[in-house]
Amino acid sequence: MLFKRHPNGLDLPFPSEITPQEVYTGRRQFIARMAATAAVGSGMWEMANRDAFAQAAPAQKLAARANVALSTDEKQTPFKDAAGYNNFYEFGLDKGDPAENAHTLRTRPWTVRIEGEVNKPLTLDIDSLLKLAPLEERIYRLRCVEGWSMVIPWVGYSLSNLLKQVEPTGNAKFVEFTTLADRKQMPGLRSGVLDWPYVEGLRIDEAMHPLTMLTMGMYGQVLPNQNGAPVRLVVPWKYGFKSAKSIVRIRLVSRQPRTAWNDSAPREYGFYSNVNPNVDHPRWSQASERRIGETGLFQPKRKTLMFNGYDQVASLYTGMDLKRYY
Numbered sequence: 001m002l003f004k005r006h007p008n009g010l011d012l013p014f015p016s017e018i019t020p021q022e023v024y025t026g027r028r029q030f031i032a033r034m035a036a037t038a039a040v041g042s043g044m045w046e047m048a049n050r051d052a053f054a055q056a057a058p059a060q061k062l063a064a065r066a067n068v069a070l071s072t073d074e075k076q077t078p079f080k081d082a083a084g085y086n087n088f089y090e091f092g093l094d095k096g097d098p099a100e101n102a103h104t105l106r107t108r109p110w111t112v113r114i115e116g117e118v119n120k121p122l123t124l125d126i127d128s129l130l131k132l133a134p135l136e137e138r139i140y141r142l143r144c145v146e147g148w149s150m151v152i153p154w155v156g157y158s159l160s161n162l163l164k165q166v167e168p169t170g171n172a173k174f175v176e177f178t179t180l181a182d183r184k185q186m187p188g189l190r191s192g193v194l195d196w197p198y199v200e201g202l203r204i205d206e207a208m209h210p211l212t213m214l215t216m217g218m219y220g221q222v223l224p225n226q227n228g229a230p231v232r233l234v235v236p237w238k239y240g241f242k243s244a245k246s247i248v249r250i251r252l253v254s255r256q257p258r259t260a261w262n263d264s265a266p267r268e269y270g271f272y273s274n275v276n277p278n279v280d281h282p283r284w285s286q287a288s289e290r291r292i293g294e295t296g297l298f299q300p301k302r303k304t305l306m307f308n309g310y311d312q313v314a315s316l317y318t319g320m321d322l323k324r325y326y
């Protein structure tokens, strides 16, 4: 298939930007135009793609103990939305592309190399990762920088379990995450939207925070490929793009690593990218969000919460100007 080129990256049309237009165009006309353009990233997308998952093979179950203390009690996003409305640019730029294309990703055998400023570098395969610490289910909010959110029951454990095993040296100040970039498996690499591989990073105290999750599953089963199988990061107080998918290398480093989104549009995507309703994206407000799956296209939006509601991380940023370090 052909990939559309979105020159500015994470700015595909999505419903939170549609509402004002709906108001001045008139709802009738607006609906007709939405249908005519068969817009993705909308309630109509959700309707059109319901059936795509009906025939999917049953996924491997992943048992986990519920971590109630770290879970929200908000209504979970339906699985079909969480596994059907994705950002995974290695498999295409539209929300339905990863679900359609990611079957070519080979998730076994798979290894993750943990190296850099550590006393005990390690290479672990997926089975070793699954056994490294007790698996927990944590229901987290995920807030995409584009203005939508989901509530997803992830399966994994705190990344700190893994980082402690490799014994970070005193020089380990940041952690860099590199994800798979294989043209044979990932048709989206043909698009020049990012400088592959997708790289993300955290400060070491952010990476060691108990909320930061190394994730192998969701909804009680192994991750669907489009959600970042076989292993990804989930950092719930940051915009979704910090939660790198399909990780192959974790490197502890002394200096702040470059990141793919920051390289591509530095004014728009900072290194920190904490969810913050008071710091707008240069091209749109971050004050509110649309909850995928739960709400219809014309449903009022929700207020976005500071740190996505995860107040327990506030102390990591004491004294920091979060407008400057966005």
Ligand SMILES: Nc1nc2c(c(=O)[nH]1)N[C@H]1C(S)=C(S)[C@@H](COP(=O)(O)O)O[C@H]1N2
Pocket: 010, 082, 085, 086, 087, 088, 089, 090, 142, 143, 144, 145, 150, 179, 198, 226, 227, 228, 239, 240, 241, 242, 243, 244, 245, 246
């Ligand atoms: N490797 C890789 N990881 C990625 C992305 C990507 O394009 N490539 N997209 C990010 C973005 S923008 C979001 S919002 C989340 C989406 O995760 P989900 O599809 O599981 O909801 O994945 C993040 N991780």
Ligand SMILES: [Mo]
Pocket: 010, 087, 143, 144, 145, 146, 239, 240, 241
């Ligand atoms: Mo995102």
